[in-house]
Amino acid sequence: MSEKKGLMTDSAPSSSDAPPVRRNALKVILLGDSAVGKSKLVERFLMQEYKPVQLSTYALTLFEYDCTRGDKKVMVDIWDTAGQERFDSMHPSYYIEAQCCILVFDATRKPTYKNLDKWYAELRSFRESIPCIVACNKIDAAAEDITTKTFAFAEKNSLPLMYVSAATGVNVVSLFERAIDEAIRSKAEAAPDLVQDVIDIMRELDKKPPTATTATK
Numbered sequence: 001m002s003e004k005k006g007l008m009t010d011s012a013p014s015s016s017d018a019p020p021v022r023r024n025a026l027k028v029i030l031l032g033d034s035a036v037g038k039s040k041l042v043e044r045f046l047m048q049e050y051k052p053v054q055l056s057t058y059a060l061t062l063f064e065y066d067c068t069r070g071d072k073k074v075m076v077d078i079w080d081t082a083g084q085e086r087f088d089s090m091h092p093s094y095y096i097e098a099q100c101c102i103l104v105f106d107a108t109r110k111p112t113y114k115n116l117d118k119w120y121a122e123l124r125s126f127r128e129s130i131p132c133i134v135a136c137n138k139i140d141a142a143a144e145d146i147t148t149k150t151f152a153f154a155e156k157n158s159l160p161l162m163y164v165s166a167a168t169g170v171n172v173v174s175l176f177e178r179a180i181d182e183a184i185r186s187k188a189e190a191a192p193d194l195v196q197d198v199i200d201i202m203r204e205l206d207k208k209p210p211t212a213t214t215a216t217k
């Protein structure tokens, strides 16, 4: 289904250095603590590979991924960045125009699960209603069969939860394919809203009495 995969830009997450957004491309972002496996998941999805050693992502990386849905070409930009230890919070440009979020925690480190609340709150402060998928990563390394556990965070926020492993590759393609489908849906739903917003603004302007532009004698 995919046509093109590749790393596009690698730059620091400041507004001036932010990678260019491809017009009409879907934007999928990854969020979560440092070392939960965000970069490894993208690597597994795009390159079908996994090398155990990884330096922490110190900068923002944007991957371009093109695929098809039916007879339509779909461009997807997948955004990956470093975790909370590096930056207190993400630069707003990370969230702008995002249509889906993959929220990752590490099945072997409880604090990364606890921090989902913080990441989710930040996501919602910028993107009120975009779809968000929770990914429980590193299930290969979890002490027990973690896939039999339910997680209150996902239930509380009515979010889908997927058990994945960047190391073995289990469920990784399904995770990203689902995120892309959700992003397509989210973008389609957002478009009519935008048109409606413009119509509402124009109606409001029509209602307002005209302001005097000529001086009276």
Ligand SMILES: Nc1nc2c(ncn2[C@@H]2O[C@H](COP(=O)(O)OP(=O)(O)OP(=O)(O)O)[C@@H](O)[C@H]2O)c(=O)[nH]1
Residues within 6 Å of the ligand: 032, 033, 034, 035, 036, 037, 038, 039, 040, 041, 051, 052, 053, 054, 055, 056, 057, 058, 081, 082, 083, 084, 137, 138, 139, 140, 141, 164, 165, 166, 167, 168
């Ligand atoms: N066992 C196991 N280890 C994993 C898995 N995914 C990632 N790792 C390891 O976890 C470490 C961190 O992975 P990264 O992908 O760099 O994590 P990150 O979330 O991108 O981290 P930052 O860039 O610092 O935000 C690496 O040593 C990976 O090899 C997995 O599914 N299973």
Ligand SMILES: [Mg+2]
Residues within 6 Å of the ligand: 038, 039, 040, 056, 057, 080, 081, 082
């Ligand atoms: Mg990383």
